[in-house]
């Protein structure tokens with residue numbers, strides 16, 4: 001996910017991971033659960049963080065770099081979170097706010113989400129933790145978890161708005177996909 005406050009178009013990638021832009025078909029696919037907690041996974045998570053930071057993102061999910069595994073990272077308000085095989089166990093309230101996505105450069109839209117969530121997740125060692133997020137952090141968790149199910153933020157919008165974004169995205173990518 002991205003934050004509209006950071007608008008400079010950096011293309012720096014120091015992780016070797018390429019962030020795929022909509023309409024890359026992999027973005028619409030469901031990810032597989034992680035069952036191997038090894039050095040390769042730990043390295044991949046570090047690479048996800050690097051790619052996210054290089055693009056001023058607040059979250060990045062594995063499918064966005066072409067890996068269909070239930071892995072995502074979130075970094076907001078000086079806190080970092082690793083989400084592996086995450087599940088929502090409780091949610092409360094409602095918030096409406098602007099959302100962007102590293103797979104939709106320059107595109108932002110209002111999306112309604114729960115105000116607060118509690119999530120059960122594993123870390124890179126396979127240990128299970130419960131984490132809570134409120135406000136923008138909750139929004140980032142839910143946005144990244146949607147990526148693991150092949151769901152995109154534009155799926156919450158009306159057909160009219162979604163079609164306008166599709167056209168804009170097609171122009172951005174120059175029809176590469």
Ligand SMILES: [Zn+2]
Nearest residue numbers: 001101102103
């Ligand atoms: Zn996204």
